[in-house]
Amino acid sequence: MIGAGLAGLSAASQLVADGHRVSIFERGAEPGGRNGTLASSGFTFDTGPTVFTMPHLLDRAFARLGRDRQAELPMTRLDPAYRAVYRDGSQLLVRAHLADQVAEIRNRGLARDAAAYPGFVDWLEKLYESEMPHFIERNFDSVLDLMASPGAAAKLVRLGGFGSLEKAVSSRFADSRLVRLFTFQAMYAGLAPSDALAIYAVITYMDCISGVWFPDGGMHAVPKAFARVLGDAGVDLRYGTPVSEILRDSRGRVAGVSAGGEQVMADAVVVTLDLPTAYTELLPDLRPPRVLDRAAYSPSAVVWHVGVRGKPKAGVAHHNIHFADAWAESFDQLIKRKELMTDPSRLVTVPSLDAPEMAPDGHSVLYVLEPVPHLGADIDWTTERGPARDRLHRFLSANGYPDDIVTERLVTPADWAAQGMAMGTPFSLAHTFGQTGPFRPGNVEPRVPGVFFAGSGTTPGVGVPMVLISGELAASRVRDYLGGRR
Numbered sequence: 001m002i003g004a005g006l007a008g009l010s011a012a013s014q015l016v017a018d019g020h021r022v023s024i025f026e027r028g029a030e031p032g033g034r035n036g037t038l039a040s041s042g043f044t045f046d047t048g049p050t051v052f053t054m055p056h057l058l059d060r061a062f063a064r065l066g067r068d069r070q071a072e073l074p075m076t077r078l079d080p081a082y083r084a085v086y087r088d089g090s091q092l093l094v095r096a097h098l099a100d101q102v103a104e105i106r107n108r109g110l111a112r113d114a115a116a117y118p119g120f121v122d123w124l125e126k127l128y129e130s131e132m133p134h135f136i137e138r139n140f141d142s143v144l145d146l147m148a149s150p151g152a153a154a155k156l157v158r159l160g161g162f163g164s165l166e167k168a169v170s171s172r173f174a175d176s177r178l179v180r181l182f183t184f185q186a187m188y189a190g191l192a193p194s195d196a197l198a199i200y201a202v203i204t205y206m207d208c209i210s211g212v213w214f215p216d217g218g219m220h221a222v223p224k225a226f227a228r229v230l231g232d233a234g235v236d237l238r239y240g241t242p243v244s245e246i247l248r249d250s251r252g253r254v255a256g257v258s259a260g261g262e263q264v265m266a267d268a269v270v271v272t273l274d275l276p277t278a279y280t281e282l283l284p285d286l287r288p289p290r291v292l293d294r295a296a297y298s299p300s301a302v303v304w305h306v307g308v309r310g311k312p313k314a315g316v317a318h319h320n321i322h323f324a325d326a327w328a329e330s331f332d333q334l335i336k337r338k339e340l341m342t343d344p345s346r347l348v349t350v351p352s353l354d355a356p357e358m359a360p361d362g363h364s365v366l367y368v369l370e371p372v373p374h375l376g377a378d379i380d381w382t383t384e385r386g387p388a389r390d391r392l393h394r395f396l397s398a399n400g401y402p403d404d405i406v407t408e409r410l411v412t413p414a415d416w417a418a419q420g421m422a423m424g425t426p427f428s429l430a431h432t433f434g435q436t437g438p439f440r441p442g443n444v445e446p447r448v449p450g451v452f453f454a455g456s457g458t459t460p461g462v463g464v465p466m467v468l469i470s471g472e473l474a475a476s477r478v479r480d481y482l483g484g485r486r
């Protein structure tokens, strides 16, 4: 295994459960990859994902190792999952339970939309049930595999899954604030809601319906606990050990890796570097998959980690989305014109509300994320980072967050690129239809038998739940390849 991010840890959990001897080579000093951590001046920052959904996928991985996830890695469902703040000063909460959400919408004076909400949930559940087993948690060998589940495909058609996401949600809710709240998740797939197919509402199901969770101690507790139980199960985890080469035998099959100056033999290798980077760094003699020639990458993000004196005012939630007024125009700027948004929407996460130990007494941890174009844009981040940081500071002050800074770190697309993320985006290839399912770069490299891929650049895609599944899918490829061999 190359990489101890969540994809690598997930693949390892399945491979060791299948009875294989598994070694993970990680260049960093600890597990997690993008799900990283940073310590400064007594503050602890989670540097990557903050919206954690679908914990049952982790339960499944821990269960394979004979462990109980909640005992090893306790977590709590956040309620509200999000606080949405609009420019007119109004707010809407995403609540954990159906009755509370209906009441929330009704109490904002939106009786008709409140009545429509249960039907919306029902629609999302049906989409999720059709998509997950048939199109997400499965390997594809060809486009024809899409027809392997004609019943599920027909159901998606009946559910309007191939129409516009924005239109599908607008047809259910009259209030545009609700439409924004239940469609902005398309951004997680690198798409504008107006351009996304309704099948991507499955992401809205994952956070708004299935729930957003927060592990005790912060997000980095996830890879830490995962690596710990893998170590207990006999997985050999080697940190500070970058892989410099994938070794091949005389017939071109994989033979092992060169890692930290040592050659380690292996029957199969799962590569979890960002997929385009895996080709340039570890398979330089191979032409990368054709889809990468003209690939559409997701927008990137600037993330500002701030340790501040003071606590947020009452009502501030763990996750706060500040929606812009400009909507279609902002997505056009970000995705089509590849410009900084003049009126950006931003996410402010305050993990110290639920993990006070992440900040010294009387202090808070803030994580401010603004979507920005990837490195295909004409933006020089060496000159732009100062102004970007100042804009975020003004935004925090204007929105009443504590802004007396003790320590800070700004991460820009240039920093993501330096960490090996193609086009400077941590969100990989966008989930356009032509880059999803069988059209996404596959997880098998047929030219080097025994090399498989996991992570957000391959199937099924981007985000914590998807990369956990990608690890399982890669492990199932290894199972097919090695047959009964251990």
Ligand SMILES: Cc1cc2nc3c(=O)[nH]c(=O)nc-3n(C[C@H](O)[C@H](O)[C@H](O)COP(=O)(O)OP(=O)(O)OC[C@H]3O[C@@H](n4cnc5c(N)ncnc54)[C@H](O)[C@@H]3O)c2cc1C
Binding pocket: 002, 003, 004, 005, 006, 007, 008, 025, 026, 027, 028, 031, 032, 033, 034, 035, 047, 048, 049, 050, 051, 052, 053, 241, 242, 243, 244, 272, 273, 274, 301, 303, 420, 426, 454, 455, 456, 462, 463, 464, 465, 467
């Ligand atoms: C700022 C940010 C916010 C995000 N927000 C969310 C969110 O809220 N919800 C969500 O679900 N997802 C979110 N994501 C996405 C999610 O974090 C990623 O999709 C996921 O963590 C990627 O996991 P991975 O294992 O595929 O890749 P990585 O975590 O990148 O793992 C790859 C590993 O390979 C290692 N490596 C690289 N090269 C080598 C080498 N040559 N030798 C050995 N090791 C090597 C790296 O050090 C790394 O540990 C966010 C990501 C970021 C960065």
